[in-house]
Amino acid sequence: MIRKGKIIVAMSGGVDSSVAAALLKNRGYDVVGVFMKFWKESGKGRENLCCSAKARIDAKRVAVKLNIPFYVLDVQKEFKKRVVDYFIDEYKKGRTPNPCVECNKWIKFRFLFEEILELKADYIATGHYVKINQKSKIKNQNYKLLTARNKRKDQSYFLWTLKQKQLGKIIFPIGDFTKEQVRGLAKKWRLPVYEKKDSQEICFINTCVENFLKKYIKPKRGLITTTEGKKIGEHEGLIFYTIGQRKGIKIGGIGPFYVVDKDFKKNSLIVAQGDLNKALYKKEMIVKNVNWVNKPKKFPFCCQVKIRYGHKAINCKIYKISATKYKIQFLVPQRAITPGQSAVFYLRNQVLGGGIIEK
Numbered sequence: 233m234i235r236k237g238k239i240i241v242a243m244s245g246g247v248d249s250s251v252a253a254a255l256l257k258n259r260g261y262d263v264v265g266v267f268m269k270f271w272k273e274s275g276k277g278r279e280n281l282c283c284s285a286k287a288r289i290d291a292k293r294v295a296v297k298l299n300i301p302f303y304v305l306d307v308q309k310e311f312k313k314r315v316v317d318y319f320i321d322e323y324k325k326g327r328t329p330n331p332c333v334e335c336n337k338w339i340k341f342r343f344l345f346e347e348i349l350e351l352k353a354d355y356i357a358t359g360h361y362v363k364i365n366q367k368s369k370i371k372n373q374n375y376k377l378l379t380a381r382n383k384r385k386d387q388s389y390f391l392w393t394l395k396q397k398q399l400g401k402i403i404f405p406i407g408d409f410t411k412e413q414v415r416g417l418a419k420k421w422r423l424p425v426y427e428k429k430d431s432q433e434i435c436f437i438n439t440c441v442e443n444f445l446k447k448y449i450k451p452k453r454g455l456i457t458t459t460e461g462k463k464i465g466e467h468e469g470l471i472f473y474t475i476g477q478r479k480g481i482k483i484g485g486i487g488p489f490y491v492v493d494k495d496f497k498k499n500s501l502i503v504a505q506g507d508l509n510k511a512l513y514k515k516e517m518i519v520k521n522v523n524w525v526n527k528p529k530k531f532p533f534c535c536q537v538k539i540r541y542g543h544k545a546i547n548c549k550i551y552k553i554s555a556t557k558y559k560i561q562f563l564v565p566q567r568a569i570t571p572g573q574s575a576v577f578y579l580r581n582q583v584l585g586g587g588i589i590e591k
Contacts, residue, residue: 362378468482520588
């Protein structure tokens, strides 16, 4: 990493972003820490590790330890509109959203790039486990967004909305480190957060997703039917179920049953019996709102795709339907294709782009 200059680091109060700031400071950058104050659910519940008052204090303590400037950005209003309201609206429409993708697109990177202008900085950085290659001297050679060294922690799935212009101004300092190495550095440098646990849940929700949704959507009970049309039970509201779900389907005795569709016109939850039921699998899907980080030169195009975070990238062929909509055919039928989730395209360890699963 040879670039130097003034750099804004998004600091969440966690280990990863704290080590990212420390690494850049040690490499000679003029580091400025920025904490973003998100909207979060009111009331008692679990602690929001990445956007709580304690997280802000932890981020500040790290900034003091590193002797760097520290600012707090209040983005609650925009976060509520772009992330929380989107999350609720998607569930109303029967889809299963991915709020982290929307947060990265509309909040984190948007406001960080605005701060570049405000603070006259050269670059921004975050604690994501992902990498960017250095731009080649070859004319018209684009930046490449690459998976992290630590495949188990890789977060490239959540960053498919980034543009080439943005990649030229972003640094991901911990992309070549494992989580154990990052914690080791935090301990070595005596950063006050080195023992802090990772955040695993949706940051703006204090309780479970079901209880959160009940505050904003009135559930309507209805029938559970099999793919053959047989009525076998009653659901508690279609918004509480996602494609492929087994847990929470209250049918006694027989089973197991898995959600394969939701009929909102009839308010019916459609299920299939058995782990290997053909209704659970699809040979293709439609992906909309596609953004290409590096666009293939022609279609159809063969690559790999992830249909959810943590899912193994599987071989596929992509057919262009329109400028932002594509048909994806799988070499092997895939289980539980879930509308609303992100489909992210890879060529080995390179992120080509991604979009939202439509059906």
